[in-house]
Amino acid sequence: MMSIAQFAERTGMVPSALRFYESKGILVPAERLENGYRYYGFHQIHEAKLVNSLRQSGISLGDIRCFLEAEESTRSELLARWRREAEARLLSVQIASQYLNGMEPGRGSLHLINWEEPLTVIWQPFLVDKPVNSYSREMKQAAARLHDLNIRTQGSSLIKVMDSLPHAVLIEVGYQICTESSQKPTPPKTPSEAYLESIPPTLFVSVDSSWEDTFACMRTIRFLQKFGFEPAGKRLERHYPDSPIFEIMIPVMQTRFS
Incomplete structure (x- = not known):
């Protein structure tokens, strides 16, 4: 002893x-x-x-x-989870390093946004005629449909640009639904063809843009290349009512593993 x-x-x-x-x-x-x-x-x-x-x-x-x-099988599961979490922490440190290395004094063109909790988003498709200088009408229509379905939402509008056609743009307008609403059945597919998506905790790189900035997408791609980021999914846009500025958000990693 x-x-x-x-x-x-x-x-x-x-x-x-x-x-x-x-x-x-x-x-x-x-x-x-x-x-x-x-x-x-x-x-x-x-x-x-x-x-x-x-x-x-x-x-x-x-x-x-x-x-x-724990028994051996449970220990194996714990080890697997810890390895995933360690890899996520390592990636998070790498992203922080990339961001800091790419920054320049007095310039804040790119930001990091961390969604720490999973979101349940309800999406509705719209076809918007070109030239496009606002999604306000589609955002209001989407919000009105959800109100009619008695689905409570929170936060600003999210936009997915699905396709750019010769004379129109196919988008999806999304709203985060409240916890109480997420327990309800999926809303009807018609007439809005709405669907639910669960977005896990995610780290985004974000660039502010405006409708006059016709090179926003190219500029965002250059920023990603400059900072060494690799996209980890489809980009989102976050729009605010009556604001000329919106955010282009590109996911670079999921921040929580089950």
Whole structure:
């Protein structure tokens, strides 16, 4: 048996950390004397080093406790999830590095936007005649249809540009629906042909644009190339009522893994 000081030396941990893990029920001494002295067994060295290594890897105390108590199959599932989360953190750091390396003093042409929670969006298709200088009419029509269906929405309008035809643009207008509405059945496909989409937590790069900026898409692509970003899905546009400015948002990574 080893005292807490001896065990700390053997495991590379400090006594205060061992006491903390004991208080959380994760690493309990093999023996506790009446005078309060703690003694650890040699068989606990591996477990202590494992706990410390998992903590250094960013694993929560709750997950560590589950891992220590779990069967092999559950441990495999936890390890797979932790690997995905570690890869996501690594990618997030890489994106932060790309963004900072691409920035120039006094210029804020590109931004990062993180949707931290999943969204449920209801989309409706529209065919907009060219030349296009606003989606206000389509946004109002989409909102009115949802109101008629008693579907509550929140936030600004989202736009997907699906196709550019010779004389028109095919778009989809989306609104985030409230939690209460998301529990209701999918709205009728006709006449609006509406459909629901669940958008996971996502990190976007964003560029402000206007209807007079005819080179917005090309400029966005140049920004992506300059900052070294790779698109991870279809671009979205976020529009606000009566505002000449809208955002072009391009997803670069999902920020949460199940």
